[in-house]
Amino acid sequence: MNTVIEANGLTRYYGDLAAVDNVSLSVEAGSLFGLLGPNGSGKTTMIRMLTGQVRPSSGKATVLGVDVVKDPVLARVKVGIIPEQETPPSFLTASEYLDFVAKIRKIEGAGEKAQWWFEFLDFADKKDVLCKDLSRGTRQKLMFAQAFLHRPVLALIDEPLINFDPVMQKTVKEYLREYVCDGGTIFLSTHILEVAEEICSDVAILHRGQIVHSGPLAEILARKEKLSEFFLNAVRKDSYA
Amino acid sequence: MPELFVAMFREEWRMHSTIFGSLGFALFPVLVSAITFMGSAMIPYLEAVIPGGTLSLVVHLQFLLLGVMVGGFGLLGQEVMNRRFGQASLLAYSSRSLPISDRRIFTTFVIKDTVYYFLLWVLPFIAGVTFGIPLSGLSLSFVGLITVTLTLSFLFGLSIVFLLSMLYAKSPALLALVLSGVILIAAVIVWLQIAGMVYLFPPYALYRDFSPLVFLYSVLAIAILFSVSISGMTLSLSGKERHYPNRYGEIAGWLGWLPAAPLVAKDILDLWRSGAFVGQVLFSFLLPLAVIWVSLSVLSAVLPDVQILFSFAAVAGVIAATMYTWLTEFDSVGTYTFLPLGTPDLIKSKFTSFSVLQVIPVLTMAGTAILSGYAMEAFPAVILAVSVSFYACSVMIYLTGLWPAVMVYNARVLLSSLLMIGPVLLVFIWLSFLDSLYACSAVLLALPTYLLVRIAFRKWASWEKVFF
Ligand SMILES: Nc1ncnc2c1ncn2[C@@H]1O[C@H](COP(=O)(O)OP(=O)(O)OP(=O)(O)O)[C@@H](O)[C@H]1O
Numbered sequence: 001m002n003t004v005i006e007a008n009g010l011t012r013y014y015g016d017l018a019a020v021d022n023v024s025l026s027v028e029a030g031s032l033f034g035l036l037g038p039n040g041s042g043k044t045t046m047i048r049m050l051t052g053q054v055r056p057s058s059g060k061a062t063v064l065g066v067d068v069v070k071d072p073v074l075a076r077v078k079v080g081i082i083p084e085q086e087t088p089p090s091f092l093t094a095s096e097y098l099d100f101v102a103k104i105r106k107i108e109g110a111g112e113k114a115q116w117w118f119e120f121l122d123f124a125d126k127k128d129v130l131c132k133d134l135s136r137g138t139r140q141k142l143m144f145a146q147a148f149l150h151r152p153v154l155a156l157i158d159e160p161l162i163n164f165d166p167v168m169q170k171t172v173k174e175y176l177r178e179y180v181c182d183g184g185t186i187f188l189s190t191h192i193l194e195v196a197e198e199i200c201s202d203v204a205i206l207h208r209g210q211i212v213h214s215g216p217l218a219e220i221l222a223r224k225e226k227l228s229e230f231f232l233n234a235v236r237k238d239s240y241a
Numbered sequence: 242m243p244e245l246f247v248a249m250f251r252e253e254w255r256m257h258s259t260i261f262g263s264l265g266f267a268l269f270p271v272l273v274s275a276i277t278f279m280g281s282a283m284i285p286y287l288e289a290v291i292p293g294g295t296l297s298l299v300v301h302l303q304f305l306l307l308g309v310m311v312g313g314f315g316l317l318g319q320e321v322m323n324r325r326f327g328q329a330s331l332l333a334y335s336s337r338s339l340p341i342s343d344r345r346i347f348t349t350f351v352i353k354d355t356v357y358y359f360l361l362w363v364l365p366f367i368a369g370v371t372f373g374i375p376l377s378g379l380s381l382s383f384v385g386l387i388t389v390t391l392t393l394s395f396l397f398g399l400s401i402v403f404l405l406s407m408l409y410a411k412s413p414a415l416l417a418l419v420l421s422g423v424i425l426i427a428a429v430i431v432w433l434q435i436a437g438m439v440y441l442f443p444p445y446a447l448y449r450d451f452s453p454l455v456f457l458y459s460v461l462a463i464a465i466l467f468s469v470s471i472s473g474m475t476l477s478l479s480g481k482e483r484h485y486p487n488r489y490g491e492i493a494g495w496l497g498w499l500p501a502a503p504l505v506a507k508d509i510l511d512l513w514r515s516g517a518f519v520g521q522v523l524f525s526f527l528l529p530l531a532v533i534w535v536s537l538s539v540l541s542a543v544l545p546d547v548q549i550l551f552s553f554a555a556v557a558g559v560i561a562a563t564m565y566t567w568l569t570e571f572d573s574v575g576t577y578t579f580l581p582l583g584t585p586d587l588i589k590s591k592f593t594s595f596s597v598l599q600v601i602p603v604l605t606m607a608g609t610a611i612l613s614g615y616a617m618e619a620f621p622a623v624i625l626a627v628s629v630s631f632y633a634c635s636v637m638i639y640l641t642g643l644w645p646a647v648m649v650y651n652a653r654v655l656l657s658s659l660l661m662i663g664p665v666l667l668v669f670i671w672l673s674f675l676d677s678l679y680a681c682s683a684v685l686l687a688l689p690t691y692l693l694v695r696i697a698f699r700k701w702a703s704w705e706k707v708f709f
């Protein structure tokens with residue numbers, strides 16, 4: 001199989017705090033990889049390093065064959081990203097924002113693609129509204145559309161579902177599943193375990209910056225354990241260690 | 242709300258000290274003091290050439306100018322807090338979670354900013370003058386007097402612009418109406434000789450005639466301007482939903498020939514729709530230039546008019562360079578750095594947007610030259626102003642990358658920029674004094690400008706954003 005993300009000993013310090021501590025992992029093409037972990041465990045920092053937005057203090061990572069430290073911009077050309085805080089520039093409208101992303105990413109036929117997303121995520125009525133006046137969920141829709149506008153082969157998405165209502169969550173989960181079936185790869189961070197249980201093929205659990213478990217989801221479920229129990233155990237064991 | 246004030250004050254301090262260390266930030270006022278201290282030595286010489294009273298008026302006008310430059314709180318309202326601290330600020334949003342009103346938070350923010358500017362600029366200046374007494378031969382009581390009058394000049398400038406920007410944000414027509422009303426009343430008062438012109442600038446009137454009554458007049462004027470501005474502010478973090486037709490593609494198309502056109506188009510829409518564009522041009526460019534023009538005109542006894550024009554051009558260039566901060570301060574770059582853009586792309590885009598904005602100093606300078614009867618000198622004056630502006634902008638880019646408004650409060654950055662810009666300015670002003678046409682030699686600044694921007698690409702490429 002084909003490895004799309006390869007991290008070796010990735011570490012990131014903020015002052016004395018090791019937000020991510022010697023993490024190695026690899027993600028195969030066609031998987032829906034869930035990075036799970038409690039608040040502050042380092043998920044966002046991990047995604048930021050893998051997309052070249054934050055430099056690792058040590059360690060190496062390649063994404064689609066690109067060294068993210070040496071060539072962060074090329075890495076971001078190839079992937080789609082949903083950052084943790086949904087913040088499109090405030091004085092563009094939703095449709096202008098997608099045009100802007102299309103120009104930066106040099107996407108052909110962006111108009112129709114954007115239109116498709118407005119309809120698919122059901123916010124065509126908001127496309128002429130300034131981003132700063134959009135509701136949180138609508139901004140999240142926009143960030144979702146932005147990440148997939150260029151049909152990347154890999155998308156790294158940080159808590160993509162958190163602001164969506166149940167209907168939208170279902171739509172998006174289905175989209176992600178299909179996307180992987182069509183050969184794409186998703187690297188997703190979340191602490192909504194039901195979502196992970198439903199859609200992920202592989203999971204890694206991050207705790208205090210370290211990987212405490214990693215492997216196919218099926219392995220965990222095969223032990224007749226619920227993911228949430230497994231998660232709580234993995235995280236708790238470490239706390240008492 | 243002292244707790245909120247203290248918390249905001251600390252937040253601002255931490256922001257600066259995490260970026261360049263507490264020492265770099267703490268040394269900033271020390272440096273301002275040191276410069277003033279050394280400047281004190283020149284006072285006896287200046288007084289010998291500049292007629293009495295003129296020098297003090299110029300200094301008071303400079304403090305008015307400082308207030309004018311930082312007082313545009315009304316323009317963006319709460320958006321200012323949002324963009325200064327980014328999403329990270331919990332305090333700016335505490336009205337959502339704590340029982341504190343929006344107005345209270347905004348008022349605290351404005352007061353905190355005022356105190357900060359006071360501590361960073363006004364107080365160190367006065368301290369420098371005080372330490373410089375042995376050099377300048379000024380009396381202690383005189384220093385006491387200007388401590389009061391300069392502080393009031395600063396506050397007066399700040400509250401005037403706060404009021405004007407608040408009115409402008411409400412409606413430009415309202416601003417025009419109020420402004421013409423005030424000018425009319427002032428004209429009548431001066432014309433009927435009810436009071437002298439000097440009373441239009443109360444802190445300076447106080448300097449001329451230090452009496453309890455004039456003091457009260459100054460303080461009241463500031464208090465009224467300030468409270469009217471605060472209470473007039475329209476505050477709401479969630480206004481009505483604003484709709485606009487899609488203009489982005491069109492604008493990006495027109496600008497297609499420029500480097501980084503997609504980002505420049507975004508900047509233009511951002512400046513225009515936020516209302517910051519016209520507002521900034523009025524309050525951060527034209528108004529300061531008017532104050533500078535008045536300051537220089539006061540010197541007409543010592544400088545021929547044409548030299549005033551060229552000095553003005555050079556200074557206008559420096560003020561025009563601050564347009565770079567309009568583009569960076571009010572843009573949260575975090576909102577698109579996850580796209581495939583590197584810091585060099587962002588700097589390139591800001592520099593291009595800056596170049597587009599240079600139309601404004603070109604027009605202003607040409608207009609000033611023609612209106613003051615020096616149509617023949619308009620061309621060299623424009624060249625001088627714009628070359629200086631580009632050069633000063635490149636120095637800013639080199640020294641502060643994308644974060645000029647924050648990084649300037651680093652002692653080293655301030656010192657370097659003074660050393661890099663000051664002598665250059667003097668050389669070209671001097672050349673223009675020799676012959677107006679020599680001012681055109683300022684185009685030579687294009688070379689260092691180009692080089693500094695290139696070096697900045699490399700210098701800032703690996704710099705990681707540690708804030709926002
Ligand atoms: N810019 C920063 N400066 C200092 N510390 C930081 C910074 N960003 C993250 N941290 C710290 O690094 C640790 C990991 O943070 P991170 O945001 O990666 O966690 P997370 O797993 O995404 O959490 P959450 O589930 O709450 O989003 C935290 O302890 C956080 O305080």
Ligand SMILES: [Mg+2]
Binds near residue numbers: 043044084
């Ligand atoms: Mg996170």
